[in-house]
Amino acid sequence: MKNNLNHHSIKQLLDHSATRISPATLAQLQRSRVHALEHQRLHRTAPALAWLGHLGSHSDSSHTSKHIRWAFAVIFVACLFSGAAYWQNSIADRDTSDVDIAILTDDLPLHVYVD
Amino acid sequence: MRFIRSLIIATCLTVLTVLPAWAATQSWALLTPMQREALAPLAQQWDTLPEIQRKRLLGTTKRYPNLTPLQKERFQARLTDWSKLTPAQRDRARETYKALRKAPPEKREELKKMVRQQEQAKSAASSPSSAVPAATR
Numbered sequence: 001m002k003n004n005l006n007h008h009s010i011k012q013l014l015d016h017s018a019t020r021i022s023p024a025t026l027a028q029l030q031r032s033r034v035h036a037l038e039h040q041r042l043h044r045t046a047p048a049l050a051w052l053g054h055l056g057s058h059s060d061s062s063h064t065s066k067h068i069r070w071a072f073a074v075i076f077v078a079c080l081f082s083g084a085a086y087w088q089n090s091i092a093d094r095d096t097s098d099v100d101i102a103i104l105t106d107d108l109p110l111h112v113y114v115d
Numbered sequence: 116m117r118f119i120r121s122l123i124i125a126t127c128l129t130v131l132t133v134l135p136a137w138a139a140t141q142s143w144a145l146l147t148p149m150q151r152e153a154l155a156p157l158a159q160q161w162d163t164l165p166e167i168q169r170k171r172l173l174g175t176t177k178r179y180p181n182l183t184p185l186q187k188e189r190f191q192a193r194l195t196d197w198s199k200l201t202p203a204q205r206d207r208a209r210e211t212y213k214a215l216r217k218a219p220p221e222k223r224e225e226l227k228k229m230v231r232q233q234e235q236a237k238s239a240a241s242s243p244s245s246a247v248p249a250a251t252r
Contacts, residue, residue: 097174113208
C-alpha cells in the first residue's frame with residue numbers, strides 16, 4: 001500500500017491531534033510558553049542592565065567590567081603616546097630655538113645663512 | 116583599582132585643560148616683561164604671526180637674559196628681518212648654520228673675513244666720502 005503523506009495531510013493530522021489534547025494540558029503548554037518567552041526577554045536585557053549596574057560598583061567578575069578596564073587601558077596608552085609625542089616635539093622645538101638664537105646673535109650676518 | 120581609575124581620569128583631564136591654556140599664553144598681552152623686551156621689534160605684528168613661529172621665538176627668549184649687550188643688540192636688529200623670512204628660508208638658514216658649525220674654525224674665519232670685506236666694499240660704494248668700515252652685524 002502506498003502511503004501518500006504531503007504537508008497538507010500532515011497538517012490535518014496535527015490539527016486533529018491538537019483538538020484531542022485535554023484543556024488542562026493546553027493550559028500547561030500555554031503557561032510554559034509564556035514562561036519561556038519571559039525568560040528569553042530577561043536574557044536579552046540583562047547584560048545592558050548589568051553593565052549599568054557595575055559602572056559604579058567594584059565587581060570585577062562581570063565581563064563588562066573587563067571592557068571598562070580595557071577602555072581605561074586604551075585611554076591610558078593614548079595619554080602616554082600623546083605625552084611622549086608632546087615631549088619629543090618640545091625637544092625638537094628647543095633645538096630649533098637654540099639654532100635660531102645662535103643665528104640671530106652670530107658674528108656672521110643673517111644674509112650669509114639665507115642666501 | 117578605583118584609585119588608579121581616578122588617577123587616569125585626572126591625568127587626562129589635566130592634559131586636556133592645561134594644553135589650551137598654555138597655547139593662550141602666547142598672545143602679546145600675556146607675555147612676561149622679559150619676553151616683551153626681547154621681542155620688542157615684533158610688538159606690532161606679534162599677534163598676527165603664525166603660532167609655530169611665536170612658539171619658536173618664545174623659545175629663543177629663554178636664553179635672552181644670558182646674552183651679552185652686543186648679542187642682544189644683534190638679536191633685536193635681526194628679529195624683524197628673521198620674522199619676514201618664509202618658513203623655507205628659515206629652514207635653509209638653520210641647515211646652513213648647522214653645516215657651518217661643523218666646518219673647521221679656519222674655514223669659518225675665512226668666511227667671516229670674506230663677509231667683512233664684502234660689507235666694507237658695499238659700505239664704501241654706498242658712501243664714498245666715508246672711510247669708516249661698517250660694523251658686522
